[in-house]
Amino acid sequence: MLTNIMYVTVDVTDQDRALKFYTEGLGLEKRIDHPGPEGRFLTVGVPDGPVEIILWSQPPAGGQPDEKRPGAAAGPLILESDDLRKDFEVFRRRGVTFDQPEPEDYPFGVRIEAVDPDGNRISLRQQRRWNRADG
Template sequence: MTIAVTDQDRALRFYTEGLGLETRIDAPGPEGRFLTVGVPGSSVQIILWSQPPVAGQPAAPGPVILESDDLRKDFEIFRQRGVTFDQAGPEEYPFGLRLEAVDPDGNRISLRQQRQP
């Protein structure tokens, strides 16, 4: 999946230092810097693609959903790291817990914890 960002260095700090993802690829390419991050232990990568801002248009929401084993604990860790959220804390849903984080470009990252049987 690809997330459009206006500043790759700022986005990299948010996704690694804020959300705890790891840098996978950071290399120059013919169309600009190719930068990916991923959840440790997972093969899935997220491309942080540099896209200049368009005047009057906010960044499009990102299609990122991250699963957590303990969302309340992760929420406190992320909040201490400076991650911004739409809610005051995780909210209860029939499937479990859910919370929306916002990256520096306005992309939304859904954080979820599945309900245990």
């Protein structure tokens, strides 16, 4: 069963400028700032709030116009599940279309992308449950 809205994405042209606006201007707190192969993963959120806003910027490659690339960025909506593999089977039986045949394991947990009737990607995720041995 889906349990939470985890992230929402806001497209920005300058992540540092956006970070300053959201933190200093609006009083949100920086949550995650992690460089990655597909761009900088930067989030802010209301202190003690469950939802985070991804401040996402992906410059066009080689000065070319930005083109949509499947899997290049998080979907516009990210929903959290407490048992994604189980939910995946339920959703698939209901006719939901996915970009992969099965959910994938990542360091942060499990994820798969669904596609709505208009082609918008919806990220479905289950966070990794950390234990003391993980550090």
